Amino acid sequence: MNLHEPANDVITELDPDDAATVVALRELLAGVTLDRPVDEIIGRTAARSSRSRWMLLAAAAVACGVAGGVILTGTGGGPSNIALAEWTATPVPVTAGDRAAVEATCEQAVAASGREAAGSRLPDAPQFDGALIDQRGALAAVVRRDASIDLTCTVHRKQGRWELLAATIGAGSDPTQVAVTFVTNPDAVINIVHGAARGAAAVEVDIPDSPTANATVVDGQFLAWLPATFDWTEDPSAITIRFLDAAGAVMSTTHP
């Protein structure tokens, strides 16, 4: 961690010409200083939190790394972003009953889309068996990716029933690569990040503007959904994924 001072000055590693160039550059920049007291920086938080930080966007879903997606959205109907209300940094365990209900809701939704997907060589009734589920509060993201098909589904439990928010169906992709899916619905705006866990015991997902998410990690895959302020499929490299060992130490970091 490099929290305060740099560990070592680069100048010590450079030859005299390069070191002189660094000194000259630093001299040119010496007058550039940020003259804001730290109280002002901390005070901005309170000012910002008094505004709505979360935008509601028109219903749409965009997938990065998922080709040829067919987009389905639920009916929605509420003015609030339930993703913000439901989100927790750590996912909740998915019960067997919820798993079955979530898979059934998603399968029902995508089966009905088989006709829309005609010509894309997708199966008529894609199955969510073995899909990874990331549930936070009463909102769950479901992802199944392999070489033959990519399925992403988000559902919300309302009055004991799971209802579809949005789903994407796409041609298969390499599941070891990180995929980012942006989902908007009149009820929820979220980013979904999925990929291989690389042998990590835990995975953290950082998206600028959102708190860190502890991802669901099962069978060598990780999955996390986060409330969105921005469609990060447009700039997936801004997402940071940290792979942690059982002791919580960072094994590696990557950006999609």
Add this chain to the structure above:
Amino acid sequence: MTSDHIAEFSAFYESSKDECLRAAAVSMANAEAPDDLVAEAFSRAWDQWPSVRVHPAPRAWVLRTALNLHRDEWRRRSRPLRLVTEQPTEADWLPLDPRIPEAVEQLSERQRQVLVYRVLLGLSTAETAAEIGIDASTVPVHLRRALSALRTSPLIQGVSR
């Protein structure tokens, strides 16, 4: 947040704010007010301090957030036609010779990134490599090429002389 968090963030801010602003200003040649963007990025770092404080390179986190804010602002502004050309006020003025970002823009993207992270932010070679996503052994190579190219700039020559 605890008082320990406040003290820790304050120390981080005081020791990093100028380096982050210089790195951002050099990286955003067309930014009108990079100091506002960096201040906002630090504020967001405070919002998320429990996670930012354990980030492998918190300064890089701040810089990346500032660059994202700049990109978002640029996108928002580019949508509607701007009918009035805004002139920077004295308060917006930053004592940065515009030839510096122009000279840095001549570098390749990798050279520019290594220069910003390694020289201006003070990250280690390993941290720089991790942030950019390149092999650590290539960082000194990119840096040497970047500094060699910068050395030809009349601006740098004028100071070195």
